[in-house]
Amino acid sequence: MKTVKVVAAVICDSLREKQSIFATARGYGKFKGQWEFPGGKVEPGESAEQALLREIREELDVNIVLGDLIETVEYDYPAFHLSMDCFWCELSGGAPKLLEAEDGRWLTKADLYTVPWLPADISLIRNIESQMGEPDLLRTQALRLLRHLCEEHILPETVFHAPVPETQNFSALVSRLRLALGERYPSTKLKRIMKSVHYANGFTDARLREAAFTLDEAEQYLVRNGFLDHDRGVAYFNERITAPDFSVSAQSLLGVMLESLLLAKAGKS
Numbered sequence: 001m002k003t004v005k006v007v008a009a010v011i012c013d014s015l016r017e018k019q020s021i022f023a024t025a026r027g028y029g030k031f032k033g034q035w036e037f038p039g040g041k042v043e044p045g046e047s048a049e050q051a052l053l054r055e056i057r058e059e060l061d062v063n064i065v066l067g068d069l070i071e072t073v074e075y076d077y078p079a080f081h082l083s084m085d086c087f088w089c090e091l092s093g094g095a096p097k098l099l100e101a102e103d104g105r106w107l108t109k110a111d112l113y114t115v116p117w118l119p120a121d122i123s124l125i126r127n128i129e130s131q132m133g134e135p136d137l138l139r140t141q142a143l144r145l146l147r148h149l150c151e152e153h154i155l156p157e158t159v160f161h162a163p164v165p166e167t168q169n170f171s172a173l174v175s176r177l178r179l180a181l182g183e184r185y186p187s188t189k190l191k192r193i194m195k196s197v198h199y200a201n202g203f204t205d206a207r208l209r210e211a212a213f214t215l216d217e218a219e220q221y222l223v224r225n226g227f228l229d230h231d232r233g234v235a236y237f238n239e240r241i242t243a244p245d246f247s248v249s250a251q252s253l254l255g256v257m258l259e260s261l262l263l264a265k266a267g268k269s
């Protein structure tokens with residue numbers, strides 16, 4: 001049987017964290033609609049790395065950085081034998097554009113089996129699953145808030161889509177939120193934050209402390225532009241953190257703060 005040599009890129013949010021991976025649905029041919037990893041056939045004279053960088057530019061119009069080889073998938077299709085080198089990769093800037101695929105999604109570990117994979121990819125998915133990190137809850141909540149504010153048209157849609165927020169960690173997402181609000185509502189005057197009496201004052205993790213102050217500014221933008229009632233937000237926060245089952249930590253307090261900002265609605269105060 002003829003062997004077809006293929007390379008595939010398992011693009012993840014970061015080679016270090018691997019909390020989400022990018023998969024695409026085939027846009028043409030026999031396997032149309034089935035999910036796979038971007039890549040393609042190695043051309044004569046090309047190394048696996050050259051072929052992968054070329055395919056990813058052709059299919060997604062982005063550059064990537066190659067990480068380790070995950071495995072070489074060997075699979076017999078009825079008409080050919082597939083030998084596919086699969087590499088961990090990360091984006092080196094920009095957001096993927098779907099130039100050939102009919103769909104593309106960032107999948108977390110929990111989403112891996114929500115799409116119909118090409119048959120050859122099933123064993124690879126199990127391998128990837130064992131190497132992926134658990135999603136950072138705060139990061140998931142920050143993404144949810146960003147998506148909510150875009151859906152409410154409080155922030156422009158473009159904030160959510162480019163460059164891909166899925167590749168950013170929690171702190172980066174919070175900074176992005178604050179920047180986007182500043183750009184959208186440039187005349188909003190912010191009150192100085194009283195850091196010494198702030199709930200985040202005692203956080204030992206400086207990154208989380210900064211994020212809490214930044215979220216406070218985000219809250220001010222939402223309140224001052226009539227999207228959020230300050231007292232209602234505070235009441236929500238206080239009620240949640242005084243519930244008997246609430247266990248206090250920097251993470252849980254920030255989580256409740258993010259939840260309280262979800263109360264923001266377009267055109268309401």
Ligand SMILES: Nc1nc2c([nH]c(=O)n2[C@H]2C[C@H](O)[C@@H](COP(=O)(O)OP(=O)(O)OP(=O)(O)O)O2)c(=O)[nH]1
Pocket residue numbers: 006007008031035036037038039040041042082084118119120121
């Ligand atoms: N890129 C990719 N191909 C896969 C995966 N799983 C899998 O079975 N395949 C198979 C489908 C195809 O038969 C073959 C890849 O060929 P391709 O059609 O993408 O190659 P190519 O981009 O060079 O394209 P073409 O011009 O020949 O259509 O490998 C996967 O995860 N990614």
